[in-house]
Amino acid sequence: MKKKLINNNRVVLSLVGLVLGFMIAFSFRLTQDETQGHRISDRQWEQTLSLRNELIEQEEKNSSLQKQLDKQQDVISGQEKDLAKEAQVFFNLAEDTEKYRMYLGKVKVQGKGVAVKLSDGEYDPKEENINNYLVHEHHVFKVVNELYIAGASAVAINGQRLAHNSYIICDGPVITVDGYQHPAPFEITAIGDAKVLDSALNITGGVKDQLVNDRIIFSLEKQDDITMEPIPEKK
């Protein structure tokens, strides 16, 4: 009876030990798993945090750099506009220069235009004064001025180009242009819009009519290709 009781006692105690051991071991394993998981997640969290901070830093840097870039681009575009304006100005200046050079006779000019030929009138025995049908320098002046007014770019007398400071004087039987004598007939060539120049000279009561009135033989010819050499520099 006693023996059985002891046995029974031990069986019950071992059951208690079994349950206790199981519970402790199970709980221990569970907690260990959890803490391990936590530890890993902690590490991961820290890593995530540091990465995120890095990312934020990078983004801030990026945005500040982007702002800087925008500013620089603004500056550059402003400068480009300025440059474009300057280029435009230079282009205009170059054009003007070319134009003025042309007027000054510094460059070779080529283009369409008209050629006017002024010849002395036929000898008329009735007329006492021979001057009445000779070409005078003021006739040449009229034609030249009219051509300039009508927009001629360059004018030449008998192939000698006129500059802004050219002079034409009557020198007895000849006229002198910039120191060179020219006899009649005078051929005045002008580069410009042939149609305009032609109609400017031919206008009723205009230069042609006046010249014809002075018994000068006036002939006008449109030419497609007139070339004028630059005026040589005076010594």
Next chain:
Amino acid sequence: MWLPVMGLIIGVIIGLLTDIRIPEEYSNYLSIAILAALDTLFGGIRAQLQNIYDEKVFVSGFFFNILLAASLAFLGVHLGVDLYLAAVFAFGVRLFQNIAVIRRILLTKWSTNGDK
């Protein structure tokens, strides 16, 4: 005396080998249950040393305390009150008291043995 120890070892082995996953919120109950079990165990040892050990009381107390602690924690979670703290407190205090009593009894026994 080796049978309960064997039971304990087998229990530990089973506990370590089982691969049952329980949700995290239930691990609290298990901790409370372990506390209750330890309390009862030390209570039993003390009773044994004081010669007032009763197996029925011990075994019933062991399982009943485990269930009570677990259900108390469960109730606490569902009521929104941390009732498991009550169990932790109660069992913790009793655990320390029991161990203190055991220590004194052992000390007394040891000194009387030494005197002899």
